[in-house]
Amino acid sequence: MRYAQKSWRTFRTALKALLRNPMRAMLTTLGIVIGVAAVIAMMEIGAGSSASIQKTIAKMGANVLDVRPGAAASGGVTFGSGSTTTLTPEDADAIMRECSAVRAVAPLVHTRAQVVYGNRNWVPTFIYGSTPSYLDVQNWTIGSGVSLTNRDVANGNKVCLLGETLVRELFQGENPLGKEIRIKNISFRVVGVLGRKGANMMGMDQDDVIIAPWTTIKYRVTGATLSDANQSASSSSSSSVNTLSNLYPSDQPSLYPERSDVQAADNPMPVRFTNIDHILVSARSAGQIPAAIDQITKVLRERHRIRPGEADDFSIRDMAQMTEALTSTTTQMTNLLLAVAMISLVVGGVGIMNIMLVSVTERTREIGLRMAVGARAKDILQQFLVEAVVLCLVGGSLGIGLGHGGSLLVRMLLRWPVETSPAAIAAAVIVSASVGMIFGFYPAWKASRLDPIEALRYE
Amino acid sequence: MDKIIEIQDIHKTYRMGDIAVPVLKGISLFVGRGEMVALMGSSGSGKSTLMNILGCLDRPTSGVYKLDGELMSNLSADQRAMVRNRKLGFVFQSFNLLPRTSALDNVAMPLTYTAGHLSEKEARRRAAEMLARVGLGERLDHEPSQLSGGQQQRVAIARALINQPPLILADEPTGNLDSRTSEEVLAMFQTLHQQEGITIIMVTHDPQVARHAQRVIYIHDGLIVDRLPGQDDNQAEVRP
Numbered sequence: 001m002r003y004a005q006k007s008w009r010t011f012r013t014a015l016k017a018l019l020r021n022p023m024r025a026m027l028t029t030l031g032i033v034i035g036v037a038a039v040i041a042m043m044e045i046g047a048g049s050s051a052s053i054q055k056t057i058a059k060m061g062a063n064v065l066d067v068r069p070g071a072a073a074s075g076g077v078t079f080g081s082g083s084t085t086t087l088t089p090e091d092a093d094a095i096m097r098e099c100s101a102v103r104a105v106a107p108l109v110h111t112r113a114q115v116v117y118g119n120r121n122w123v124p125t126f127i128y129g130s131t132p133s134y135l136d137v138q139n140w141t142i143g144s145g146v147s148l149t150n151r152d153v154a155n156g157n158k159v160c161l162l163g164e165t166l167v168r169e170l171f172q173g174e175n176p177l178g179k180e181i182r183i184k185n186i187s188f189r190v191v192g193v194l195g196r197k198g199a200n201m202m203g204m205d206q207d208d209v210i211i212a213p214w215t216t217i218k219y220r221v222t223g224a225t226l227s228d229a230n231q232s233a234s235s236s237s238s239s240s241v242n243t244l245s246n247l248y249p250s251d252q253p254s255l256y257p258e259r260s261d262v263q264a265a266d267n268p269m270p271v272r273f274t275n276i277d278h279i280l281v282s283a284r285s286a287g288q289i290p291a292a293i294d295q296i297t298k299v300l301r302e303r304h305r306i307r308p309g310e311a312d313d314f315s316i317r318d319m320a321q322m323t324e325a326l327t328s329t330t331t332q333m334t335n336l337l338l339a340v341a342m343i344s345l346v347v348g349g350v351g352i353m354n355i356m357l358v359s360v361t362e363r364t365r366e367i368g369l370r371m372a373v374g375a376r377a378k379d380i381l382q383q384f385l386v387e388a389v390v391l392c393l394v395g396g397s398l399g400i401g402l403g404h405g406g407s408l409l410v411r412m413l414l415r416w417p418v419e420t421s422p423a424a425i426a427a428a429v430i431v432s433a434s435v436g437m438i439f440g441f442y443p444a445w446k447a448s449r450l451d452p453i454e455a456l457r458y459e
Numbered sequence: 460m461d462k463i464i465e466i467q468d469i470h471k472t473y474r475m476g477d478i479a480v481p482v483l484k485g486i487s488l489f490v491g492r493g494e495m496v497a498l499m500g501s502s503g504s505g506k507s508t509l510m511n512i513l514g515c516l517d518r519p520t521s522g523v524y525k526l527d528g529e530l531m532s533n534l535s536a537d538q539r540a541m542v543r544n545r546k547l548g549f550v551f552q553s554f555n556l557l558p559r560t561s562a563l564d565n566v567a568m569p570l571t572y573t574a575g576h577l578s579e580k581e582a583r584r585r586a587a588e589m590l591a592r593v594g595l596g597e598r599l600d601h602e603p604s605q606l607s608g609g610q611q612q613r614v615a616i617a618r619a620l621i622n623q624p625p626l627i628l629a630d631e632p633t634g635n636l637d638s639r640t641s642e643e644v645l646a647m648f649q650t651l652h653q654q655e656g657i658t659i660i661m662v663t664h665d666p667q668v669a670r671h672a673q674r675v676i677y678i679h680d681g682l683i684v685d686r687l688p689g690q691d692d693n694q695a696e697v698r699p
């Protein structure tokens with residue numbers, strides 16, 4: 001009780017001393033205000049972007065593994081050496097069949113081409129060829145209409161699903177279901193519209209997409225080529241040999257006369273497996289990802305006849321790794337900015353020290369008087385220390401308000417995600433009090449060491 | 460007689476680099492409880508130095524100082540601060556009030572350092588009472604800049620009285636005041652001395668001021684003398 005009374009009195013004395021010169025007190029604490037405001041704003045914006053990345057990851061399906069041909073990673077399209085094949089639809093089937101940690105598998109081919117409806121056209125970011133399980137793997141739903149079927153894939157049916165962006169660009173309010181769009185002069189019937197997905201982590205619009213059976217994309221749109229990376233390659237290869245063109249008839253005319261079944265039986269040609277661009281795999285859960293990677297590696301090495309010691313001719317990319325990398329980049333950025341904000345707090349602290357030293361000199365007589373009427377050295381030390389801390393805490397509170405206001409403004413004007421962080425506020429209070437303690441200590445100590453007689457005589 | 464102050468052979472020597480400057484050269488004196496004593500002497504004779512020692516702000520180089528029967532010579536700095544707070548009241552030539560602070564807060568200030576803390580309300584009540592006693596009951600909220608010199612010195616006296624000390628030390632309390640306000644302040648000291656039995660030691664240059672005291676002590680060049688050089692007999696010291 002007595003202690004509380006004493007603390008309250010000390011606090012009041014400090015506040016009164018500061019209010020004797022309110023303008024100076026405000027200017028002195030401005031550095032702290034700015035420093036704390038910067039810290040709070042950084043923390044809130046940083047927490048906001050981390051949270052939004054987490055959300056995006058969850059939406060993307062964090063359990064998705066991306067299996068790619070080994071050579072594809074280097075950008076060029078190769079068939080690999082010797083008997084090695086790159087990824088095939090059969091690989092995808094094998095993974096689904098043999099890997100227990102895998103929930104769903106979707107082979108994927110992609111291309112870029114112009115899409116035409118009526119007199120409008122558009123080049124979507126993605127034209128994907130896959131199977132019905134693609135939506136399952138990607139955690140995507142149909143907004144209206146129906147999904148693709150396995151029969152569509154088997155027959156190479158000319159049907160497709162549209163993303164929202166495409167619907168908006170091509171149809172402009174018209175109902176797209178049942179309408180025909182043309183990709184490279186091939187008509188596709190729109191059977192469904194995908195639900196909205198928004199931007200992915202890279203900021204690409206995921207709704208700017210067409211999904212069709214991979215067989216249709218592969219054999220009708222890009223011809224027999226593996227290449228989707230450039231259009232010239234795909235057009236030049238339209239005349240290349242495709243042994244499966246019998247199975248999945250292409251619009252491109254064949255250079256060679258068709259072999260009859262008898263010819264094929266008599267003189268079997270080595271079957272060139274159809275290559276696909278990706279196999280997307282969804283693990284049963286995030287915890288199953290390592291097991292899934294092991295199982296897929298085993299299955300693919302076996303199927304591709306890779307001897308022990310030889311390198312894989314495929315690579316498995318774990319989204320978790322990518323998200324981790326992204327999250328850590330944001331965290332690093334936030335920490336960097338936080339460090340800058342901290343520096344401004346230190347600068348603010350130096351300002352406090354400077355003014356407190358001036359104040360101690362100015363108030364030398366007051367200090368002498370206080371000592372004459374019974375203040376001990378530690379009372380004087382405490383008084384000036386409390387003054388510095390109160391100054392910093394007032395600055396800190398103003399800074400919290402300002403920083404919070406600033407981050408709200410950022411949210412409103414720039415539409416950045418922002419998240420209020422109670423930890424940041426607690427940290428700001430503790431940090432500004434500590435700045436007061438640290439930078440207020442020297443002036444307070446100097447004050448407490450004054451000789452009362454000399455202090456009283458000071459002019 | 461009950462002696463509130465008793466000093467024996469007090470020396471004070473300042474060191475200026477290698478040179479020793481003796482200021483007090485062996486002073487012995489008593490002050491009885493309830494006495495009102497004036498301390499006179501020319502400028503630089505060592506009056507303030509002696510007052511600082513009596514006020515426990517400074518320590519003598521050698522000699523014995525007993526205040527209220529207690530030996531002050533071997534107290535720590537914190538203990539001396541406590542003695543100043545409880546037993547002494549200071550009145551300065553230049554008032555030394557806190558600027559931009561109300562008379563009430565100025566008077567209550569020493570209570571901040573008093574061990575048994577009073578509640579805020581009690582402290583303010585006591586400060587108001589003290590201000591009323593020095594005739595400033597109407598000016599509790601005035602700041603020093605809004606008060607005349609005489610009023611400021613009365614605020615300072617109220618501040619000296621707040622802890623009800625038995626002894627008040629005043630170093631040239633009227634030095635900055637004109638003769639009329641000086642009279643006011645001296646009358647106040649006399650009242651305190653006569654009605655409350657407070658011991659008062661007052662430094663002054665002015666024989667008119669010294670006349671208010673029961674006894675005058677003369678200091679010349681660091682020593683107590685019977686009379687100052689060039690002084691007539693009727694002002695000579697009357698030892699009790």
Ligand SMILES: Nc1ncnc2c1ncn2[C@@H]1O[C@H](COP(=O)(O)OP(=O)(O)O)[C@@H](O)[C@H]1O
Nearest residue numbers: 473480482500501502503504505506507508509
């Ligand atoms: N801190 C100090 N250091 C050195 N000399 C001092 C100090 N304080 C006082 N003196 C000297 O002591 C002498 C007496 O000073 P003081 O007691 O203030 O005289 P006064 O009688 O006018 O009050 C003066 O000559 C002064 O210069």
Ligand SMILES: [Mg+2]
Nearest residue numbers: 506507508630
């Ligand atoms: Mg003097």
